[in-house]
Structures are given as structure tokens and as C-alpha cells.
Amino acid sequence: MNQDIYVVIEHLRGQVADISYLMLVGARALAQTTGGEVIAVLLGHDAQGLANNMAANKVLYVDHPALAEFTSDAYQKTLAGLIREREPRAVLFASSSIGADVSGVLSARLNLPLISSCQSFSADGRPISQICGGKIMAESDLPDTTTLLTMIPGGYKPEEGQSGKAPEIIKMEAPSLDNLRVTLKQYIEPEAGDVDISKEPIIISVGRGIQNQDNIEIAEELAKALGGVVAASRPVVDQGWMSTSRLVGKSGKKVKPKIYLALGISGAPEHVEGMGESEVIIAINTDTNAPIFNVAKYGTTIDLFDLVPALTEKLREIKKA
Amino acid sequence: MITTEAVERSFYDKVLAATPDGEQLRVCLECGNCSGICPFGYLMTYPPSRLIAMIRANRFNKVLETDTVWMCVSCYACTAVCPSKIPLTFGLMTSVKEELLLAGNVPAELQTALANSQRYGNPQGESPRKRADWAKDVKPDIAIMAQAKKQVDVLWFVGDYPSYHPRVLSTTKALAKVLNALGVDFGILGPDESSDGDSQRLSGERGLFEMLAEKNGKAFGKYQFNKIITTDPHAYNAIKNEYPQLGISYPVQHFTEYLVERLEQLKPMLKREVKAKVTYHDPCYLGRANGIFDQPRALLEAIPGVELVEMAHNHANSLCCGGGGGGMWLDGFQWEKAHARMSEWRIQEAVKSGANILAVACPYETPRFEDAVKSLNIGGQLIVKDIAELLAESIG
Amino acid sequence: MNIVALFKLVPDLVEELEIDQNGTALNTDFLRLIINEFDDHAIEQAILLKERSGARVSVLGPDIEGADDVLYTAASKGADQVIKLTGDFQGKANNHAMARAVASTLKELQADLILTGVQANTDLDGSMGALLAEYLDMPYVGYVSGVNTVDGKVVARKEYPGGLVAEMEIKLPAVLGIQAAEQPPRYVAVSKVRQAMKTATIEERPLAEADLSGGSTIHRMFKPEAGTRAEMIEGSADEVAARLVGIFKEIGVL
Numbered sequence: 004m005n006q007d008i009y010v011v012i013e014h015l016r017g018q019v020a021d022i023s024y025l026m027l028v029g030a031r032a033l034a035q036t037t038g039g040e041v042i043a044v045l046l047g048h049d050a051q052g053l054a055n056n057m058a059a060n061k062v063l064y065v066d067h068p069a070l071a072e073f074t075s076d077a078y079q080k081t082l083a084g085l086i087r088e089r090e091p092r093a094v095l096f097a098s099s100s101i102g103a104d105v106s107g108v109l110s111a112r113l114n115l116p117l118i119s120s121c122q123s124f125s126a127d128g129r130p131i132s133q134i135c136g137g138k139i140m141a142e143s144d145l146p147d148t149t150t151l152l153t154m155i156p157g158g159y160k161p162e163e164g165q166s167g168k169a170p171e172i173i174k175m176e177a178p179s180l181d182n183l184r185v186t187l188k189q190y191i192e193p194e195a196g197d198v199d200i201s202k203e204p205i206i207i208s209v210g211r212g213i214q215n216q217d218n219i220e221i222a223e224e225l226a227k228a229l230g231g232v233v234a235a236s237r238p239v240v241d242q243g244w245m246s247t248s249r250l251v252g253k254s255g256k257k258v259k260p261k262i263y264l265a266l267g268i269s270g271a272p273e274h275v276e277g278m279g280e281s282e283v284i285i286a287i288n289t290d291t292n293a294p295i296f297n298v299a300k301y302g303t304t305i306d307l308f309d310l311v312p313a314l315t316e317k318l319r320e321i322k323k324a
Numbered sequence: 325m326i327t328t329e330a331v332e333r334s335f336y337d338k339v340l341a342a343t344p345d346g347e348q349l350r351v352c353l354e355c356g357n358c359s360g361i362c363p364f365g366y367l368m369t370y371p372p373s374r375l376i377a378m379i380r381a382n383r384f385n386k387v388l389e390t391d392t393v394w395m396c397v398s399c400y401a402c403t404a405v406c407p408s409k410i411p412l413t414f415g416l417m418t419s420v421k422e423e424l425l426l427a428g429n430v431p432a433e434l435q436t437a438l439a440n441s442q443r444y445g446n447p448q449g450e451s452p453r454k455r456a457d458w459a460k461d462v463k464p465d466i467a468i469m470a471q472a473k474k475q476v477d478v479l480w481f482v483g484d485y486p487s488y489h490p491r492v493l494s495t496t497k498a499l500a501k502v503l504n505a506l507g508v509d510f511g512i513l514g515p516d517e518s519s520d521g522d523s524q525r526l527s528g529e530r531g532l533f534e535m536l537a538e539k540n541g542k543a544f545g546k547y548q549f550n551k552i553i554t555t556d557p558h559a560y561n562a563i564k565n566e567y568p569q570l571g572i573s574y575p576v577q578h579f580t581e582y583l584v585e586r587l588e589q590l591k592p593m594l595k596r597e598v599k600a601k602v603t604y605h606d607p608c609y610l611g612r613a614n615g616i617f618d619q620p621r622a623l624l625e626a627i628p629g630v631e632l633v634e635m636a637h638n639h640a641n642s643l644c645c646g647g648g649g650g651g652m653w654l655d656g657f658q659w660e661k662a663h664a665r666m667s668e669w670r671i672q673e674a675v676k677s678g679a680n681i682l683a684v685a686c687p688y689e690t691p692r693f694e695d696a697v698k699s700l701n702i703g704g705q706l707i708v709k710d711i712a713e714l715l716a717e718s719i720g
Numbered sequence: 721m722n723i724v725a726l727f728k729l730v731p732d733l734v735e736e737l738e739i740d741q742n743g744t745a746l747n748t749d750f751l752r753l754i755i756n757e758f759d760d761h762a763i764e765q766a767i768l769l770k771e772r773s774g775a776r777v778s779v780l781g782p783d784i785e786g787a788d789d790v791l792y793t794a795a796s797k798g799a800d801q802v803i804k805l806t807g808d809f810q811g812k813a814n815n816h817a818m819a820r821a822v823a824s825t826l827k828e829l830q831a832d833l834i835l836t837g838v839q840a841n842t843d844l845d846g847s848m849g850a851l852l853a854e855y856l857d858m859p860y861v862g863y864v865s866g867v868n869t870v871d872g873k874v875v876a877r878k879e880y881p882g883g884l885v886a887e888m889e890i891k892l893p894a895v896l897g898i899q900a901a902e903q904p905p906r907y908v909a910v911s912k913v914r915q916a917m918k919t920a921t922i923e924e925r926p927l928a929e930a931d932l933s934g935g936s937t938i939h940r941m942f943k944p945e946a947g948t949r950a951e952m953i954e955g956s957a958d959e960v961a962a963r964l965v966g967i968f969k970e971i972g973v974l
Contacts, residue, residue, distance in 0.1 A: 015880055074888065075861055100863040100880050103839070103897070107850025108860055110934055111819070117846045118936040129939055135841050136733045139746070140944055143844070143936035153846070184859035184891040188875065193883025201882075205973055215433050215656030229968070241904055242432055244656075247883045254863065254879045254899060262973055269733075277881075283971055285964065286950060289490060292736065294944070301967060302950030306490040308691075309957040312698050317961050321974065425909050435907035442910060443754070444734065451734045531910030 004149055006039030009094040010059065011082065012046075013101045015073065016190075019053050021257065022097040024164030026154050027058050029124060030095055036128030037092045043170070044094075046070045046081055051172060058166035067177035075104040076185040083112055084178045090149050095121075098153035099253070106151050117151040118143050120272070123158030133157070136271045137294035156276050157298075197248040198232050204261045205231030208251055208278070209239055212267015212288060212307060216244040221311045222266055228318035234258065236274045252277035266307045270295025287311075335384050339419045348410040352376045358402035358412055363644060363669075364395040367661055372402045372412050375420060388427050393420050394434070395658060397666070398526040398649025400612040404640055413526070413613075417649075421528025430528075437653035438529050441536065445518035446484040447653060455487045456514030462500050467511035475548035476511040478503075478582075481540075481563065483556035484519050485687040491694065492687045498716035499555060499579060505593055505719050506586055510553075516543040520559035522566065522609070527650025534570060537562070541572035551575040553582045555712075557609035557686045558648070564614070578610055580685050580711060584619040587626060594718040597629035602714070603679035604632065605670065605693075606642035607686035620685045623711055627718045635673040643670045647688035667696035675706055682708045721774075721869060721892075724831040725766040725799075726822065726848065727759035727781040727790060730841050737943075744938045753786045758837025764901035765867055766835050767798050773869055776800050778829055780925075782818070783807070788922060789913075795920035796912040802920060807927035814935030815843060819851035821927040826856060828925075831893060833874060838862045838897035845935040853895035861888050862897030 008030040013020040023043075030041045040060035045053060047064075048071035054062040063085065069077045082105060086094055096102030098120055110117035121130040122140075130152055131142045200206060207226045209219055219233065226233045235245040237252055251258055253273040263281035267288060268274060275298050278284065286299035287307045296302045303310065340346035352373070359371035369390040370378055378387050387393070402412040410416065424430065430438075440449035459466040467476060480503070486496040503510055521536035540563075544552075552574050554560040560578040567573065583590060602624055610616045617639045624630055637643045644651075646666030651658065659665065671693060674682045684690060693708040709717075731737060731746060732754040738747040759781075766777045779794040780803035781787050791802035805825060826834060834856075836849045853860030865885075866877035869892075878886045879899055890896070953963050968974045 076859055100878060103847060104850065104860060104862050107846035108854045110846055111851050111854035116934050116936065119843050119846050132844055134844060135731055135737055138733060138737050138943065140942050141844055141938050142940040144939050185861055186889050188887040188889050191885040191887065217656040217659040241900055250883065254881065256882050261971060296950045297944045299950035301953060303953040303960050305957055305960050310960055313957040314961040314964055317965050428906055430907060432904060439907055449734065453735060529909060531914060535910050
């Protein structure tokens with residue numbers, strides 16, 4: 004085993020996910036305690052260019068037509084060989100639709116420990132995971148063997164994982180990728196024609212606390228008065244009360260507005276992943292212990308059904324004046 | 325396979341069996357009064373009279389394909405006007421909802437409230453351990469039966485919304501203040517209390533109602549008390565009329581009934597003037613369903629400064645706030661169908677009556693009517709207060 | 721086709737969570753358990769598949785408090801077989817141990833398709849589904865929000881951020897991590913569940929000894945620090961609204 008920290012780069016349709024850069028920063032923090040290098044692992048087809056701005060000591064690049072788009076089987080096979088052969092200290096995956104499909108399978112296949120939902124590393128290199136919907140943090144020992152980790156956002160800034168200097172890129176041989184059990188048939192594009200919430204500077208977001216579809220209207224009134232748009236967390240979209248194009252979070256859009264006003268949102272990590280980097284988060288939730296107050300700059304436990312109409316009214320008055 | 329006829333037959337029997345007067349269904353005169361008085365009857369594919377016709381014609385399976393029965397808020401208006409005394413609300417409408425529920429034809433919002441009631445013992449999905457949290461900052465301390473370990477005169481059945489809803493908490497605390505002022509020896513169940521289950525029953529979830537009633541029955545059995553009082557007319561209705569059928573029998577009063585009996589003691593305490601024109605909204609399950617019309621009015625009239633005025637619909641003709649029979653958990657569904665809210669109709673009546681205060685006696689009503697005041701944008705004109713709040717204010 | 725839906729019970733976050741005296745685990749005295757919501761979706765998806773194209777559905781989970789409720793509810797939704805896995809697992813088991821132990825039971829059931837929640841709020845060593853797939857030598861796809869079976873294969877809708885969906889074709893037998901069923905889990909009337917309690921039988925199958933290797937060792941558990949908490953605004957609706965308007969002005973959006 005060497006002391007290097009590997010980061011499995013996550014990309015989709017030519018775009019590197021922010022979490023990849025964030026993991027490079029996390030890997031740097033961990034490498035400082037292990038004394039190794041930060042090495043990005045990029046799998047793809049004609050995708051080498053994606054590595055140019057990565058803040059890594061080296062990039063291991065595997066090119067194969069079967070890696071052009073993500074499938075769990077092809078990624079697992081490729082990474083299993085690479086990890087087995089090179090035995091890094093740790094391998095970071097995103098806790099995401101891509102990383103979670105691969106990391107668990109590899110842990111079982113290679114008989115290596117896996118620690119998930121890691122948000123940051125302690126000063127002595129212990130992974131700190133966030134569990135129970137963000138209500139509990141768990142600091143684990145880093146096992147004395149190659150360890151697989153999945154990372155969630157919140158602990159590091161993705162911007163710091165980018166570099167103006169292109170890293171050294173080492174091309175690796177791909178294994179045989181025939182007889183794959185999982186194949187991509189097609190992509191289905193998200194519903195179009197709606198506003199792109201990821202580009203909006205003011206977002207009023209509604210969660211379970213809005214109680215029913217009817218009540219979304221008060222959020223819309225507020226959005227109109229403030230000049231923003233309405234977005235939602237998963238339970239609201241699952242109920243069919245708002246379209247998927249308005250979903251903020253892990254399975255929805257990632258937003259970074261100037262103001263993110265969270266109405267009746269508890270702040271589960273899956274949601275925070277989509278809005279944690281907003282400039283100013285204001286949370287309105289009657290549960291004093293809701294984790295949303297741990298990411299918000301301002302909070303209030305007043306009932307949203309009292310506050311929102313009052314706020315809308317005030318904003319309208321200001322506009323009139 | 326069950327034949328359609330068998331389904332029809334069994335349903336007919338079920339409705340008949342649902343209540344002691346069930347066989348009255350056979351004597352429907354087809355006068356249509358029920359469908360006419362139903363506040364949302366105009367939106368129903370099969371309002372009560374047509375439902376009866378469908379059942380008599382063995383075409384109930386058609387009804388199961390529709391969802392407008394969920395517009396029924398169990399307000400009891402149809403039952404009150406039926407010349408044949410058919411138990412339309414408790415029998416017919418509730419049985420139809422039961423069938424829809426078993427067939428999986430249930431709006432999602434209602435499912436959430438029912439699932440919460442099943443799991444947490446309250447429709448809001450709040451932590452059952454926190455049911456008495458509201459009492460923490462109330463002085464003098466309120467006896468929670470499991471901890472107090474003593475006999476009390478009155479067991480106060482607080483209810484779901486009075487225990488958790490941020491707006492209704494003020495009613496709850498006001499009533500605690502009034503009871504304390506009168507020196508009532510009372511206690512609450514706190515985490516031992518579950519939803520009374522009445523609205524769940526009226527939204528077709530009989531099994532859930534029985535489960536909740538059994539839980540409450542068990543809790544009642546653990547402690548010593550002389551009578552139960554309730555904040556909520558729905559709880560009052562359940563404990564008075566439904567629980568005894570499950571073998572759970574206790575003397576019960578709505579708090580307005582209980583306080584009227586102590587009016588002579590209460591009157592000298594009502595020192596502060598509440599200078600206002602007050603109109604009183606008869607809650608369906610206090611008024612129409614249980615005949616309690618005068619007691620709440622007597623309490624209001626005892627408050628110095630109060631001038632009582634009536635709305636166009638009052639006493640047995642009162643309009644529903646829209647929260648009963650599951651309506652509390654169907655706001656989105658009903659708005660989609662109706663683009664109207666019963667609570668707003670009522671608020672418009674209250675304004676027309678010239679009142680400055682709308683007094684209520686049911687915990688569903690304060691939040692519903694306050695929302696309506698806001699959405700009608702008539703903020704300064706009318707305020708909504710529970711009778712308990714007005715009494716507490718007058719005590720000062 | 722044999723479809724197996726696998727569930728676990730996790731802390732109900734409606735209740736406060738406490739950390740035990742050693743500071744390395746949740747205090748189980750105060751825990752109230754609830755079905756992992758994603759597993760609930762997995763059960764719903766299994767039932768939907770059965771209703772749509774016919775299948776035998778088995779639902780199984782560990783024998784801990786609350787499991788009977790889940791199983792009887794599943795039976796009343798239409799599950800053909802409900803199984804409780806017995807063994808001393810509560811508190812100690814990690815997903816690696818669970819997945820290893822469950823794998824042998826699943827082999828006995830000859831499952832063609834195994835559905836389980838994509839994640840659970842207590843996962844500290846990856847998700848059940850991915851581990852299980854590998855121990856069974858089956859392919860795995862997670863973040864699935866819709867499944868169709870076509871001639872020995874399944875086509876799954878796999879969700880990516882931003883609303884993008886990939887249709888993945890997967891050879892059977894396979895394990896899928898369910899993010900959401902095609903419709904929210906249905907409500908079952910209490911009377912139906914009570915009926916299932918009389919008619920359905922919960923089978924019990926013993927689980928093999930727990931092998932915890934592959935999981936994490938917790939050094940310390942704690943609640944997120946209060947230092948990072950929001951500045952709380954108190955007062956009436958009007959006062960809070962006024963303060964928020966002030967904040968909007970400071971930020972420059974007004």
C-alpha cells in the first residue's frame with residue numbers, strides 16, 4: 004500500500020461535477036496526514052481534456068469506448084483492476100448516482116473497507132460522516148488498509164480543487180470491457196420550457212412544511228413580490244405538486260442564488276447538497292432542531308403561514324412607495 | 325370473483341348496518357334536500373340523494389370510479405335537513421368513503437394524514453413524545469397523569485391541533501388559564517393521549533378510528549378521574565357518541581358546556597372589558613351534531629363589553645369551516661376541484677354581520693378562518709378568537 | 721419472476737436523537753424505528769411490477785421492533801411472502817454484515833430481481849443494495865425511479881442531478897437501489913392490515929453469524945456544533961418580516 008489519495012472523477016456528458024473538485028480538496032487535506040499525493044482517476048472516452056484544470060499531482064486516465072458514458076459495470080471493472088494493482092491509501096468517490104453505484108460493489112469485490120457520507124477529515128485524518136438526515140456526525144477511524152470513501156458536499160470548496168496549471172496525465176490501459184451486464188439505452192432530458200432555477204438569483208424554496216399543493220400559492224406570491232422563483236425539495240416534487248425542473252438537491256438542480264429562502268424545509272443532506280453554496284440562506288421552520296438551521300445564515304421558527312403573507316405584504320408596500 | 329351484484333348487495337347491507345337507523349335508507353323520498361343543502365353538493369358527481377339512487381339502482385361500482393365524494397366535509401347539514409331521518413353523514417357518506425379508501429381511491433394529502441395518525445397518533449406527524457410540550461411554560465404546572473400519579477376531578481382531553489398547532493396553542497394555554505382561575509382540579513394525558521380519531525373515521529378510516537379509540541381507552545383506564553372535558557368538538561363527539569360502542573364509556577363535556585355550569589363562579593372574574601361586536605360560529609360537531617348552541621353564546625354574553633350578533637347562517641344552519649370529515653387534510657384537493665373555500669364564505673358572512681370578532685369553539689377553525697381573513701385581504705376588519713381566548717383575555 | 725424487496729428499520733427523525741454514554745453510537749433506549757423511506761418505495765415498486773406484469777413478491781427484513789408492522793402492511797398491499805430474518809443484529813450490524821448474511825437467504829429464494837432503498841439515514845459503510853449485489857454476483861444500479869421488465873432484462877430509470885434520467889438495461893438477476901417508486905407508497909387501511917395479521921404468516925429465517933468486516937469503526941459520534949447555527953430572528957410575524965426586509969436590503973436584492 005502507498006500513501007496516495009485517489010479521487011474518482013465524476014463527469015456526465017462532458018461536464019465535470021463540482022463534487023469532483025471538492026473531493027480533490029478533501030483528498031489534499033487527507034494526503035497531508037498520510038504524506039502521499041493527490042491523484043485524480045478519470046475514466047472516459049476522448050475525455051482527457053477534462054483533467055486540465057484539476058488540482059491534483061497526477062491524473063490517471065483510462066480511455067475506452069465503453070467508458071464514454073457511465074455504466075456501473077464498466078466503471079467497476081476498470082476501477083477494480085486499478086485499485087488492486089496500485090493499492091492507494093484511500094479512494095474517494097462521490098456519494099452520488101455514479102459514486103454510490105461503484106463504491107459499494109468495489110468494497111465487496113476487493114474486500115476493502117468503505118466509509119460513506121464523509122463530509123470532511125479531522126486534523127488527524129479521520130473521516131467525519133454526516134448521518135441521520137444531518138442530525139448526527141460520526142467520526143470513524145481510518146482503517147490500516149486501502150479504504151474506500153464516499154464524499155458529500157459541505158466540507159470543502161470546489162473552487163479550490165481547480166488549478167491553472169494542467170497536471171501530469173498518465174494514460175492507463177483499460178481492461179476488457181465485454182459482456183457488460185448494464186448498458187445505457189438512452190438519456191431522457193429533463194422537462195424543458197420552465198425557468199432554469201440554477202440561474203436564478205432569488206429562490207423561494209418549499210418543503211414538506213408547506214403541507215399541500217394549495218399552499219404553494221403563498222410562496223408564489225412572495226416570489227412575485229421579491230422578484231424570485233419558487234423551487235422545492237424532494238417530498239414536494241414526489242407528491243407531484245411541482246415539476247421536477249424545480250427540484251433542488253441531490254437528485255435535482257444545484258443552485259447558488261444570492262438568497263435562498265427555505266420554507267418548511269428540514270435540511271436533509273440530500274437537499275443541502277443542492278443549495279448549501281447559496282450566498283445567504285434564510286430558513287423558516289417551526290422545528291428548532293431542524294438541520295437547515297445549521298446551514299442557514301438567518302433562521303426563524305415562526306410559522307411560515309403567518310410570516311410569509313406578512314412578508315409579502317411588506318414587500319408590496321415597499322414596491323408601491 | 326365477486327360479482328358486481330354481490331358488491332352492491334354487501335354495500336347496501338353495510339350502509340344499513342353502519343348505524344342503528346340505517347334501514348332509513350330504504351325510505352328516501354328523493355326530495356333532494358340533502359344535495360341542495362350540501363355546501364359542495366354542486367361539485368359532486370353523486371351528491372347524497374344521487375348516491376342513494378345509484379345504490380338502489382345497483383350501480384354503486386360507478387360511484388367507486390369517481391373521487392368527488394372526497395368533497396364531503398361531514399358537516400352534518402344533509403343529515404339535519406333529511407325529512408326521513410336518514411343517517412346520511414355517519415351512515416351513507418362515511419360508508420362510501422370507506423369503500424373508496426379500501427379501493428385505494430384516496431387523495432395523497434389525506435393518505436399522509438392517515439398514515440401519520442397511524443404512526444404518531446396525530447395527523448400532523450408530530451412527535452408523540454412532545455404532545456405535552458406546550459404545557460412546559462404554563463404556570464401553575466399542569467398535571468400530566470403519568471407523572472402526577474394522583475386522582476383528578478377532570479381529565480382534559482387536549483386534542484391534536486390544540487397540542488401542536490402554533491396558532492391553536494394560544495387557545496390551549498387560554499383554556500388552561502381559565503381552568504386554573506376556576507380552581508379546577510384537572511390533569512392531561514400528554515404523551516398517553518392519541519388523536520380522538522373522529523375525523524379519520526368520517527374520512528372513511530374506521531379501522532384507524534378503532535385503533536386510536538382503543539389506545540385512548542387504554543390510557544383512560546390507567547387513571548382516576550370523574551369526567552372528561554375536550555377542547556375539540558370532534559373529540560367530544562367521538563367520546564360521547566362513538567367510544568361507548570367500543571366499550572369505552574366516560575362522562576364527557578365540551579369545555580363550553582363545562583364552563584357554563586360554572587358561570588356564576590366565572591362571571592366575577594371576567595373583569596376586563598372586551599368592547600366588540602362578536603359573532604359566534606357554531607362548529608358542526610358542537611351544534612348540528614350535538615345540539616350545543618346556547619352554552620357558547622352564554623359564555624360570550626358573560627364577557628363585559630361583548631355585543632353578540634348573529635350571522636345569516638346560525639345555530640343548526642351554521643356553515644361549515646370546511647375542516648371536518650377529512651377536509652382539514654384535503655385542502656389542496658378541494659381547492660383544485662372548487663377554486664373556492666368554505667372558510668372564505670363564512671368569513672364574508674361574518675363581516676356582513678358587522679362583527680369585529682369572530683368567536684369559535686373548535687380548534688380547526690382558528691387557523692382556517694385566519695387564513696381566510698388573510699386571503700380575502702380584510703386584515704383590519706375582523707379578528708378570529710376562540711371563546712377560551714376571549715374568556716382568558718377578560719380574566720386578564 | 722421472483723421479486724424480493726428488502727427493507728430495514730432506521731431511526732425516526734421526528735424524535736430527538738441521543739448519543740450513548742460511550743459517545744460512539746446512538747442511544748437505543750430513546751430510538752423509535754421506522755421503515756427506511758426508500759425501502760418503502762422499493763416495496764411499492766415491487767407491488768407495482770406485480771400488478772403490471774405479474775410476479776411473485778417477497779418482502780423481507782430484520783426481526784426488530786416494527787418489522788411485523790411493515791411485513792403485515794406489505795402483505796396487505798399484495799406481497800405473496802413476508803419474511804423476518806432472525807438473529808442478534810440490532811445496534812451492532814453494519815451493512816456489510818447484513819448484506820453478507822442476507823445474501824444466502826436471497827439465494828434460497830431464487831430472486832430474479834431484488835429491490836431495496838438506494839440509501840438509508842444510518843448508512844455509514846455504503847448502501848445495502850450495492851454490497852448485496854456483489855455478494856450475490858449480480859449487477860447493481862442505484863438511484864432508480866422506475867422499472868420495467870422486458871424478456872429477462874429490466875429497464876430502469878436512473879436519476880442524475882439536474883433532472884437528467886438514464887435508461888439503463890440490466891441483465892437479470894439484478895439488484896436495484898430504489899430512489900422513488902413510480903408512485904408514492906400507497907396507504908393501506910388499518911382494517912386491511914388487521915386482516916392481514918389474521919391471514920398472512922410471517923416466516924422466520926435465521927441469519928448467519930454477523931461478519932462486520934468492511935464497515936467503519938466509529939471513534940466518536942456527535943451532534944453538529946451549535947457554532948455554525950443560524951442567527952435566529954425572534955418576534956411576531958410582523959417583526960420578523962420587517963427584519964427580513966432589512967436583510968434583503970443589506971444583501972442588495974431590494
